[in-house]
Amino acid sequence: MGRVIVFGSLNMDLSIACERMPRAGETITGGDFLIGAGGKGANQASAAARMGAEVHMIGAVGADVFGERLVEGLRADGVGCSHVTEAKGATTGVAVITRCEGDNRIVLDPGANHLLDADAVARALDGLVGGDGAGSVFLVQLECDVAATLAALVCAHRLGMCTVFNPAPACELPVEVWRHVDVACLNETECEVITGTAPVDDESALHAMELMRAWGVRTVALTLGAKGSLVLGDGGLIRSVPPKVEVVDTTGAGDTYIGALVTGLAAGLPLEQIISRATEASALATTYLGARPPA
Structure with a gap:
């Protein structure tokens, strides 16, 4: 199996449940407060490692207790954090x-996640794969500095790595970046x-x-929540429907999907x-609270 390298965010999640979302200027009482490890990059790295991939994380945390706990948690999951x-x-x-009725709304302070620049990521990649990334998978999102993220995609693609891009949170991006995905x-x-088209039906x-394929992306995976996913690649359209489960919390479900995706890619x-x-x-990730499963 090839290795998975993730450049992405490490966040501490502060989560609270309520019966309904508050209106503007309103305070309501909630409960079930949780403090847990999060960040799309860290979540996806953890999911891939738990599924058996060799995973290495590139990122940044603050010199504080949250940062210490996040790195310790990743290492416990088997993620390389050097x-x-x-x-x-x-x-x-x-x-x-x-959290409300199985759904969630999130406000993010990126903190140290925006500190690494393109040169720092390139040096980390060189340290992990040298000049040959063949057989490795490189995964990024958009919770770190956008310019550094896009430059890292280009760098990894030139090194021969399989590049995987989760453009979240979504923003306008230069079309030319997609040919490196x-x-x-x-x-x-x-x-x-990203596309200007809301995927309300199959058409x-x-x-x-x-x-997106016309822009240069080889395979496009579109996740559809409870409806599963649609994937378009060289072999045509794949439809995948999830099993029926009792949904507790959707936080991190998409990150788990991507963690499994890159694990499968690394395994060929x-x-x-x-x-x-x-x-x-x-x-299965929707059947427990928080972005990551209990240890």
Whole structure:
């Protein structure tokens, strides 16, 4: 199995449940307060490591207790953290999550996540793969500095790595970046921002995915929440429907899907098998509270 290298965010999640979302200016009483490890990058790295991949994390935390706990947690999951920087004078990223009826809303302070620049990421990649990234998978999101993230994609692609891009949180991006992306994985909201098309049915979803393929992306995975996912690659369209589960919390379900996806890519599995496993893992991730499963 090839290795998985993740450049991404490490956040501490502060999560609280409520019966309904508060209105503007309103204070309501909640409960079930949780403090847990999060950040899309760290979540995806942890999921991949738990599924058996050799995973290395590139990122930054503050010189504080949150940062210490996040790095300790990743190491406990089997993630290599030699390229996670402890930034003096910066705070670790924090996500404030409101949970309501199995759904969630998130406010994020990126903190140290935005400190690493393109040169720092390139040096970390060189230290991990040298000049040959063949057989390795490189995964990024958009919770770190955007310019550094896009430059890292270009660098990894030139090194021969399989590049996987989860454009979340979504923003406008230069079209030319997509030719450096082997696999794009995005949800319905991100799809609409990126392509200008809301995937409300099969026709609109296929239109959006075909557009991204025309930009240069080889495989596009569109996650659809409880409806599963649609994946368009060289072999045509794959539809994957999740098993029925009792949903407790959707936080981290998409990150689990991506963790399973990159694990399958690193193992060289057939795409249909990869997507089936990712869909099942994502469904199971909604059966417990928080972004990561209990130890």
